[in-house]
Amino acid sequence: MDDASFWLGGLTAVTGGLMAVTRRNAVASVMWLVGAFLGMSVLFLGMDAGFIGVIQVLVYAGAIMVLFLFVIMLLKLTPAGLARVDRPKMTIAGILAAGALTAILCAVAVASPAWTRDGTDAAIRARTGTLVQGRTAAVADRLFSDHLLPFEITSVLLLAAIVGSVALTKRKV
Amino acid sequence: MTTTALAWTTLLAPLVAAALIACFTLKHRALSAALAVAGIGTGLVCSVAMAFRILGPGDPVREMHEFTWLASGGVTLKFGVLVDGLSVLMSLVVTGIGLCIFVFSNGYMKGERGWSRYFACLSLFAFSMLGIVFSTNLVETFIFWELVGVSSYSLIGYYFERPSAVEASKKAFLTNRIGDFGMTCGILLTFFTLAKAGIPGVSPSFTFTEIAPVFHSGVLKPFEADLALGAFLVFTGAMAKSAQVPLHVWLPDAMEGPTPVSALMHAATMVAAGVYLVCRTYFLFAPYEWPLHVVAGLGGATAFFAATMAFTANDVKKVLAYSTLSQLGYMTMALGLRSPSAAMFHLTTHACFKALLFLCAGAVIYGCHHEQDMRRMGGLRKKMPVTAWCYGIGALALAGIAPLSGFWSKDAILGAASGHSKPLYVVGLCVAFMTACYMGRAWWMTFMGEYRGGEAHAGDAAHAHAAPAVAHAAPAVHASHDPGHDAHGHDAHGHDAHGHDAHGHDAHGHDAHGHDAHGHDAHGHDAHGHDDHGPHGAHHGGEPQEVPWVMRGPLVVLAALSVVAGLLNIPAPLAAHGAHLEHWLMGTAAKPGPSWFPEAPPEVFHWDVAIGGTIAALLGIFIAWKFHGAAKSWSVDRFVAGIGPVHGWVERKWFFDDIYLFLVKRVQQPIADFCGFVEKRFLKEIVVDGIAVVSHWFGRQIRLLLDGHLHTYVTMALIGVLYLFVMLFATAHAGPGR
Amino acid sequence: MDSSLLELLILVPAVATALMFFVPAKSRALVVGLPAVAGAACLALSLRLFWIASTGGEAALAKLAPPVTAIVPSFGVHWALGADGMSAVMCVLTSIVMLAGSLVSIRSERTHTGIGDRPKVFFLLFLGLVTGVFGVFLFRDLFLFYFSYELAVVPMYMLIGMWGSTQATANKDYAAMKLTLYLTAGALVALVGLLALYYQAWQINGKPSFLLSDILAARARFDAGFQIWTYAFLFIGFAAIIPMWPLHTWSPIGHAAAPAAGSMMHAGVLMKLGAFAVLRIAYPTCPEGAAHWMPYVALLAMMNIVYGGLVAMAQQDMKFVIGFSSSSHMGYTLLGLASVEVIGCSGSVFLMFAHGVMTALAFSLIGFFYDQTHNRWIPDLGGLAHQLPFVGTCFVFMAMASAGVPGFANFASEFMVMVGAWKAGFVWQAVVSVFGVVIGAVYLLRAVRDAFFGPRNPRWNKLHDAHGLQRVPFLFMLAVLLATGFYPRPVTDVIDAAVRPIVQDVQRTKTYREKYPDRIELAEAQR
């Protein structure tokens, strides 16, 4: 695994994420999120998942975030509407729960020797005989053979989403 | 045709008639009547044919035909006909009297709205009654027993627009139901006691011919208590149907039905069913003492109390109703005194003369334009001579004057009483005296003296309000549309409208009818028929007149029968062979098996009993003449004052109705209301709705969690996920795996 | 045709339900005609089934069963149909009520209270319900049985909720909710018992199977304790729909609030599912339990009879009178079941038939005049026989049938129950049940008197009596009651043949022999 890309990408992603969810300005949030996604992309590339990394930038950082921006512009968000939840008890409970969940997951990850000891590049190669290269051709090979049906269904889902968005946003005539 | 086929024909002909009327001829009056008469007529012809076969001079025979009606789990219920002396005699009574009454109805019911319904119900009644007569087993008897109750219900409540009639029909049905309750229990108790006894060679059965021999064999000793109770319970059914104290209350009220119905059912045949039942099942009673003592005691009590009540009745039908009660008491007494043949004999003669009396009463009512109060009759002897003569014969027969039929049968009963129980003999004599007395009273009030119907009475205005306007809502049109009607001379007597005016009905648009002269058949059913009604505002118009021949004919026939029916059973010293009827009945089972009737010495004539009974009857007539006859030398009022409160008790019918009313209103209804209360307030509102309220409350509490804030939901979901993770890892680490 | 008779009986209503989706809602003739035709077809099929039962006996019926096929092998769900005399009679009953119910509903077009609006949806649910009912009577697989049971119960919620009465005394929302909750809760309790049977049989047989025959094969190894407790669950679950006291409170109000055809189906057929299920499932699978619990049930049955009758006496709403009378009459069914005697149980089944037809007739008649009067409050009625002579006559006949007058099937069946109860040694219960007949007469005659007799009430002068074709369903049901009442043997023989092995199974158990050491043995009837 590429240590540098992990630390760089990870730091960017976490920082971007944190900033995104704490900004009062929605546009700033979007921008920070774009940064986070770029960090993610770096992480993917560091794991030799080239195709996903690129898709991440194209779809997320590009398309989806632009969509967010458009919507934010359309909606005339007021600062009051962007304020934090004003019911502290519930918020604190939520934060605690989220933290606990994260902590548990992290603890599990640390405590599991299968992921720590056997999770280095060398160990993986020794165990599986290869380090997978997520190139476009390789992914496409899997996508259009074993996973053709889910892939096609995804297209139906997207179509449904398109129709749904149009139906939802269409003004009543 | 075999004998049993004849019996089947007798039984089914009226049913077929009823079914045909109900299905096809509801709209055709003449056809309906013809069908009904044809049905019962067929029955009579077949009965006569059977009589010739069965009742020869030789040994009587018994023939039976049965088929399985229902079988399950080792219990077989059968249906069939049993032809022997007893059933043929009864069948002759039912169809013979029935035919007379069916014919009479053709005149009496002229112009009634439910003509076809009437004849259908009448035929249904004949079917049910014949079913009891020919029944081969306890269950079949019970089935027809109930059907008789139903047809009686439908006929008592014939004038369903009249609340009192509906009430009376309901009372009759329910009282009979109470008896039937006992009877069902008795039947089941007897059946299962026999089953428990497990007599070898005898499978448990309801059929008379199969179980009767067992009762005489003596193997049932250990089960005596149960079987005696069973016999008594069977008798409770008879008690209700034959109107024995204390289940007699329905019979006087049943006079709400049309008079021919009263004649047929509540005098001649249906009420005799109880007596017949006990005769038929006498093997149940014969081995035991106490049930028969109860029977005799209740019979005596009924005879006596009913006779007293007859004195206070002013309704021409109610006198006869109480007299019927009293005579039924006689018969029951005879049953209890171990002389069922005397009971059957009295049943037969009574059927003739009581039907006659009732039909005469019907003729009087018809002739007097639906006036039923004897206080406003009188002098009818001149206006309705045939009716009067017939009534006279019937009354003398009932009073037991020799040589009319009533004398012989009453003598047989009194003879049995004098032999078995002196107190009951005294009661019997008292009742004989009272019977003659109240019949004399009825005779003089109705037929002798001057006609009192035309007089105007005080209190007309007050009465005008009492007569419900509703009576006129029923269309008073039939008579005028009936072509045959004029022939009976109604118009000549002019039912003038003034009679109605006195009722205060002008405001109801009477003039618009224009033909209210004919309204007698449709109006005013509420206005009469109650002896406690007080003086009516006015009679229903016109002079009384003799009834048409279609009604007179049956009267004459029945009168003739009332005279000669005694010949059936003239006892030994007076007749060559003596006691034919007794021979037929007693010998019923002589050939096929042990006798069902107890062995008893043949009936003989006792001069002392005959003279005693005759003196009592003559004394009764004399006293009636003194009070009510031409002389009127004794005052009723002074007598009433003399006996003090007793008169009040009699007028209140010895409080039986009050007790029942109390039971229904103050006991039964509160219990029902209490259950209704428990159901509504406790079960529904507290228990069931309470559970609903509690779960609703919990629901409301839980609902507070779902406050509409997305964040709450997310947080809750998170906590849930957290819980799952904790449990997952906790168990994963705890387990031996991993 | 005989070979697929049972499938056809299930498929005809199912296909009719499906077709109903495609019937144009505007075409009244088709909407009402389809269920009527389906009803007639079902009646023909059921009568054929009955004919086979009465000529060939149980052996001929057993031959009708189609081969068992696994639908979901991993859970052991099978397509298994089978009929015996009991189901044949119940199928006939269902077809009669179905046909009469749809014929009666033709009339409601003119009015608003019937099913005037949305008849298509009404009959869709109606047919669905009937499909479920036939399923209960014919499936021999616990899964499909239970599925059909629920299918029969749930449409009632909508039938009442959408077309029910809005009177204050019988609010349809309340009634629909109560009925559905009771019946589904009961079904759930029964489900516990069914699953217990399923798992126990699985353990014994080594393979999962919902087939009744598989469970019966394993029964020999069910111990007495298991049978007793499983039976308790099964019985209580099914008793809710019988309905046994004190689980009965859903039933009168359910009757009262439902539209005419709904009440007919509900009181006429649905209530019979419970007792049928007890005899079909609970008795054969847990005979020890039946022997153990039934004496206690006899006491509750007594409560049903007397208490139901007394409460009916205190009612003023015509439908409530009939409703409580139903619960009183079902007490006889319970008592017959509780007697564990062939004649008692046969009587119960026969009573289910008789009462089904009788009560369907009652509700159709009440529906008839209620459609016009919009009033069922007895004190408001009165003298209706003047305006409605035909309906009045039918009503009197119905009341007589209900009061247990001979000549109607009700008498024969109730008498059988009484004999059965007495034979089982429940003498006092039998006496009380005989007395229940007196109580029944009181409230029925009272209702007849107050509603139909008495002086003409001008308020109802505008009412139309049934005429022409409208009379057909009433006469039809009346004729059935009279025919089976005059000569019940054809029906009782068929029932008896089906019930006898079931009951004798229970009578052979250890518990039964201990409880009834001095049982009266009667010679079996010679056939």
Next chain:
Amino acid sequence: MPPVTTAHYVMLSAILMGVGLFGVVTRKNAVIVLMGLELMLNAANLAFVAFARHHGNLQGHVFTFIVIAVAAAEAAVALSIMIALYRLKGSITLDDAQELKG
């Protein structure tokens, strides 16, 4: 510093998930909440890819690809819902939309 292992990626994924959750839990604005959701989806993607590498096959990649497509669809629909909501309520504050509360 020890070499980066699969555990690192899983931890990072958990942290990103936590950050996203934090956003969802603390913010009223539907758009920001949606962004938190997107972040969580990405965290899952990360774990997928890490595990794909860990197990030496490409299933995780395929899955990630589909998740991205679903995320795109979801974002599109969610955002149109927001627009509809905004038209209805004049704001997209989540607390304002509680018609379906118990």
